[in-house]
Structures are given as C-alpha cells and as structure tokens.
Amino acid sequence: MRFVLAGSGSRGDIQPLLLLASALREAGHSAVLVGPPNFERAASERALEFHAAGPDSEALLKTHSRAVVGGPLAQIRFIKTRAAEDVAAQFQVLANVAANADCIVSAGVFVAASSVAELYGCAYRFVAYFPEALPSPKHPPALFPRQGLPAWLNRLSWAGMRAALNFLLRGPLNIERKRAGLLPIQSVQEHVFDAQRSLLAYDAELVPHAPFTSPALGAWQPAQAENLPPDLSAFLDRGAPPVYLGFGSMPDATPEKTTASILEAAHRHGVRVVLSSGWAELGKGEIDERAFVVGPVSHAALLPRCALAVHHGGAGTTAAVARAGIPQVIVPHVFDQFGWAQRIHGLGLGPAPLNRRRFSAQGLAEAIRAVHEDAGMRERAKRLAGSLAKDGLARAVRALSDCCGSHPQLSHQNS
Numbered sequence: 039m040r041f042v043l044a045g046s047g048s049r050g051d052i053q054p055l056l057l058l059a060s061a062l063r064e065a066g067h068s069a070v071l072v073g074p075p076n077f078e079r080a081a082s083e084r085a086l087e088f089h090a091a092g093p094d095s096e097a098l099l100k101t102h103s104r105a106v107v108g109g110p111l112a113q114i115r116f117i118k119t120r121a122a123e124d125v126a127a128q129f130q131v132l133a134n135v136a137a138n139a140d141c142i143v144s145a146g147v148f149v150a151a152s153s154v155a156e157l158y159g160c161a162y163r164f165v166a167y168f169p170e171a172l173p174s175p176k177h178p179p180a181l182f183p184r185q186g187l188p189a190w191l192n193r194l195s196w197a198g199m200r201a202a203l204n205f206l207l208r209g210p211l212n213i214e215r216k217r218a219g220l221l222p223i224q225s226v227q228e229h230v231f232d233a234q235r236s237l238l239a240y241d242a243e244l245v246p247h248a249p250f251t252s253p254a255l256g257a258w259q260p261a262q263a264e265n266l267p268p269d270l271s272a273f274l275d276r277g278a279p280p281v282y283l284g285f286g287s288m289p290d291a292t293p294e295k296t297t298a299s300i301l302e303a304a305h306r307h308g309v310r311v312v313l314s315s316g317w318a319e320l321g322k323g324e325i326d327e328r329a330f331v332v333g334p335v336s337h338a339a340l341l342p343r344c345a346l347a348v349h350h351g352g353a354g355t356t357a358a359v360a361r362a363g364i365p366q367v368i369v370p371h372v373f374d375q376f377g378w379a380q381r382i383h384g385l386g387l388g389p390a391p392l393n394r395r396r397f398s399a400q401g402l403a404e405a406i407r408a409v410h411e412d413a414g415m416r417e418r419a420k421r422l423a424g425s426l427a428k429d430g431l432a433r434a435v436r437a438l439s440d441c442c443g444s445h446p447q448l449s450h451q452n453s
Contacts, residue, residue, distance in 0.1 A: 048287030256430030284314025363423030
C-alpha cells in the first residue's frame, strides 16, 4: 500500500511521522512524507521520499516567538495571517504527490489532507498526539490554557473552537476545494479533526479519563536508543545524574535571560544540568562546568541517565520522560502542553506546573527541590515506565493497514 504522510508544525508534529514512515516501509508499504522544508534533511537521513510544503516552521516560530506564547488571541491572529498562503501551498503540493495514494495521514494543522483524500477517493486518518485535538465534553480544546472545566463549559468551549476554525480556515479551504471541483464544507472541525477517522497516538496510562471509544495506540517513540555524543557521555559519567532541561520546538525571545535563570536555579539546589538548546536556543551566555549544552540527541538514551526532566510539555517529550521512569516538571507554553501538565501533576509524576510567563530561578529551584524530597513521586514515575506500551508504531501500522482494507473504494481496487 502507498501512504502519504502530511504534517505541519514543529518537531513534535513531524518527528512521529518520520518514525511512522520508517515503520510502514519496514512492514512492506510505501511511505512518502510531506512537510515543512526544515525537515527535509531528517527525512533524507532515513532515505525517505520528501516533498516540502509551506514555510520553514523553525524560522517562522522564532520570528513570531511572542505570538506563540502570547495566549489564544495572539495565536489566532497569527494563524489568520498565514491561513490563505499555507492552505494553498498544502493543496498544491499534496495534490501532486497523493494521486496514487491508498491513504493520506495528516498531523498538526495540515487541513488540505482530508480534502485531497476526498478528491482521490482514498482513505484518510488524522493523528491525534493528545486528547485535546478532538472534541469531547471531558476536556476543552488545546487552545485553552484552563483545564479541568465542567462538561457544560467544555461543550461551550468546543462550540467556540468550531467557530474559530471556520473563521480562520474555512474560507481558504473552500477556495482550494472549488478549484479542485469539490463542494464547500460547513465545518473545518468535522472535516479535518474527525474522531472517527483518527489515530490516537498517545499513552492511555497518561490519560486516566479516556474521552474516546477508539483505543489509544501508545506514543510513537523510537524502537532503539541512539548513541549519545562522547562528550555528553563523559559529562554524565563525571557526577550524579543531572537535571535535563529543554523546551523542544518552543521559541524564546530572551534565551540568555532564561538560561541565566536555569543556571541560577541549578546553583541554588546544587545540581548539574543538561541544557537542550532546541528552538529556544537555550545555553546562550556564560556556562560553567556544572552545565552541558546539547543539540538534538536521543531522549531514549539521555533521559534514563537524568534525575528529572524540566520541559515544555509537548506530547513526544512527555511520553519520552514517562518511558525513562523519572519525574517531570512541566513549563507549558501553548496548546496541548497545558493538558499534559495537568495530567502529569494529577498522576503524581511531577509537581505543579510552572508558569512560563513568570518563569524564574526561584520557582524552578523550588520545583527541583520538591522532586528531590518526594520519594513517592520518583517511585511512581519508575513504576509507570514499566507499564507503557513499547509497540505504539506497530499498532499504528496495523490500524492503517486495517483502515485501507476496510475503505470501500480500496477494498474494490484490491479485490
């Protein structure tokens, strides 16, 4: 079967698609990736066919870093400025690539995917890396920083989200659909983010109140840990397990200030730190011998050698830390990160999340101290790691194979 995987957004949106493409290929299928141009090198390293669509997401987020962390209204204004151009680029590239696809799989906000699947009569699946990507009375949309709302308010928030998606994306989407000879849609939410046509790519153990009837497949994590750079391994060997700290693909308008706060907190508590530079470019400024700055490295290899992890709460990082069996302090920036922060704290796997806008050395030092003084938290994190599924990718491959086999047009083609 031929799968086309289409993703937009940050590393957390695209990296799992890279893993899925490799897993599909190992299972004997064909897999093509469509995504931001800054991930072409990562696809090339895996010998995957890649087609660039849309802007360089890293450069875009860094340029508009204040909008990314400026709250829902700032994020809506930012998306609105990009919508027409991005949707047109998605349609143009994907329509050229997916003509012979058996199934189109989308992640992030690649809104053209379901329309192109409709155009060619192939199967479609949306990847939900977190529950808040799909409507449910058990949670509000990911755009809402407030979690734990009553069901009636969650329903109201989803009605607002439906209106916001239509305001932002329905016009550009229907323009491209008309050009392709397709009828207009009434709801972007129902057309793109459909729970009945979704893959739940997260760990059920981290979502105590399952909001959907479809089973959670487990997070898509690498099957094997890659080797760490020799200088990082040497740093780890020289002392006690350090604190890992990184904000993934989240940008930072003042990385020097944030780095200084992190190092001050480490000094107050007397711990060593591994700083993941990420798209925030942490590690700028003066770094002493108690800190080590790294670029992209294997979470599966690094995190089990750390005492705890301080991070932004992205779905992939949260899952990787959970598998490492260590506590986590979450500093949510946007979207699903608030949901993961609440769940991790609620499960007793980490202290209360830190407010990104009020991030300080004192607050971070207190969170680190809370983890070190809570033996029960460390034991819970260790125990949970043993219960998490290790075959999330294999489950996804089976689910995709089944969905193609049950798709009416494809079943006819394959008979």
